[in-house]
Amino acid sequence: MRAAPAVDAAGVAHAPAGANARIVSLVPSITELLFALGLERQIVGRTGFCIHPREHVRAVPKVGGTKAVKIDAVRALKPTHAIVNIDENEAPTVEKLRAFVPDIVVTHPLVPRDNLALYALLGAIFDRQDAAARLAGSLEAKLRALAVEAWPEQRVLYVIWREPWMTVARDTYISAMLRLVNWHTWPAVRGGSAGAARYPPFDFDAPWLANVERVLLSSEPYRFTAAHRDALAADASLSGKTVQLIDGEMVSWYGSRAIAGIDYLMRLARAAG
Known part of the structure; x- marks a missing residue:
């Protein structure tokens, strides 16, 4: 019986790919996920920010960055599939890719549980259903472990950039991850579908800062240091x-990294008391 098409975050249905699929991933966390699904032989291109798994990605040609994709470099690789993300890749770039890439797979996980659908999507397209099911089982186990502990509420400011200072809205994947351990991001805003509004600038004299108990300085995209x-x-x-x-x-990395990410957050929350 023919497999049903897999539907991506843009509502586009994708037929199962053959064994000769050639994949360019323009999303760092998705590149890591593709390796976790056992697709290393079919990954032909990645961004310079796709750095995991380190021992394997070195062999995959780079095609620029997530926001500065080298279209000609992608074209030269003759991909059958390009995997993009609504937040990380720019719409004009994706439209240029549509001119010569037969399948553009759009991803947009917003909460940790969305990874289950992401695993299933890529597993169905690239015939890795068993590997996808194993990842899903691992993630479900971590989510169950979270549910049996009582996590004290913390009000946090998650900082991703300086000059200007920038944080995250509550409808981002980052904020949703932190909520797993009852850490709630401030300010109490939602960004909606607009990319910039999802990562708003702020000042340290903002009145809402009085509500914050903990300031979290992220290692990316800006590399905050000690x-x-x-x-x-x-x-x-x-x-x-x-x-x-x-x-x-x-x-912030979804895909297979979410499994280790939950363990990391649980350790962090326990240490915070």
């Missing part, structure tokens, strides 16, 4: 607040 942490911890405007570094990959 020096940044120490400088902010000494700032009088943050008196009484905990300022700490956080591994951005563990919080």
Whole structure:
């Protein structure tokens, strides 16, 4: 019996790919997921930010960055499939790819549980249903482990950039990951479908900062360091607040990384008391 088409985040149905599929991934966390699904022989291109798994991605040609894709480099690889993300890749770039890539697979996980659909989508397209089911089982087990613990509420500011300072809205994947351990991001805003609004700028004199108990400085996209942490911890405007570094990959990367990311957040929350 013929398999039913798999439907992506843009509502597009994709027929199962053959064994000769040639995949270009323009999403770092998706590249890692493709390797976890056992598709290493079919991955022909990736961005320079696709750095995991480190021992394998070195052999895959780079095609620029997530926001600066080299269209000619992608074209030269003759891909049958390109995998993109609504937040990470720009719409004009995706439209250029549609001119010569037969299948554009659009992803857009917004909460950790969306990874289950993501595993199933890619598993169905690339005939890796068993591997996708194993990942889904692992993620479900982590989510069950979360549910049996009581997590004290924390009000947090998750910082992703400086000059200007930028944070995350509550309808981002990052904010949803943090909510798993009852950490709630401030300000209490939602960004909707607009990319910029999902990652709003802020000032440290904002009135809502009084609600924040913990400031989390992410390792990506801006690489905050111990020096940044120490400088902010000494700032009088943050008196009484905990300022700490956080591994951005563990919080913002979906796909297979979400499984390890939940373990990481549980350790972080336990240490915070």
